[in-house]
Amino acid sequence: MTPIPTLTTPRLTLRAPGPADVAPFAAFYASDRARFVGGPLDAEGAWRMLAMEIGHWQLRGYGRWMVEERESGRTAGMVGLFCPEGWPEPEIGWDLFEGFEGRGYATEAGRAAREYAYNILGWDTAISLVKPANTASAAVCRRLGAVMEGEFVHQRHGLMQVWRHPAPAELSDGGMEAYA
Template structure:
């Protein structure tokens, strides 16, 4: 059996961990819902299974990926957030999918900020983007909360035209950026 080492990150309220078989029900529910319309859904349970497997496979192929985010207190999966760079993407991304019932708690911002810190501090990235559907107001607002700026558009073969949101660089974060005052 192939083993993939996925680092676990912890924030004040969350644990970012590798995907597990026990996460399938939450992932399938997300992808069956209208919440997934900006990321390829809604889709069947069979397609959701493939999506969960490709999330794990991204870790094997790239050495990084998106974590399942779980509440620290309950271990309930709240989303799938992290680093993403599949073939066809313009450059490495910080991406987020937040599951039904967990919006409005700041979880996506908390987890995406931890993922960005990992990208910069551990992987040595000097920039990151987030691709956002122009109609996805919640994702656009999250990118803005993190200090990202609209940096043009990108046309993807499956998702159409999406906005590129450029995150603050490590230097901007250290030298007066939003995390300098945390």
């Protein structure tokens, strides 16, 4: 089994998903907030999606973390590294749960996930896939220094924008994260 590391940022803990996450995950996937990531789904579909997220760690050696507010311990969403079958290349993705948007959590957790991908896994690039109508996720991409480089059509999810993140050398040579 691939051990899932815990990451911390000033305000967040990124931790392994598990059984306690079924209810908040199902609530997210039952809501309209999930429309950009394959939802809404019923409880069984959400359970299967959470199982896929956990299994992704085993199949790829990396995946997405549940995001908790450090101060309250509440689960704020899921952020991390994702590349299921059919994806054009590994991505950094984020889903924030109801009530946690607008606080910079996706940017903060996305930055931590990217640092893990570059510094621990040795990635030399990463993308984020964003549905064209998902302006909030496009704004997170911009805050992370990513630029839109094209489009990708997925057989189930349809048209998505491909946002390219700065390479590790760009970040270490005075890029955006040098000033974070």
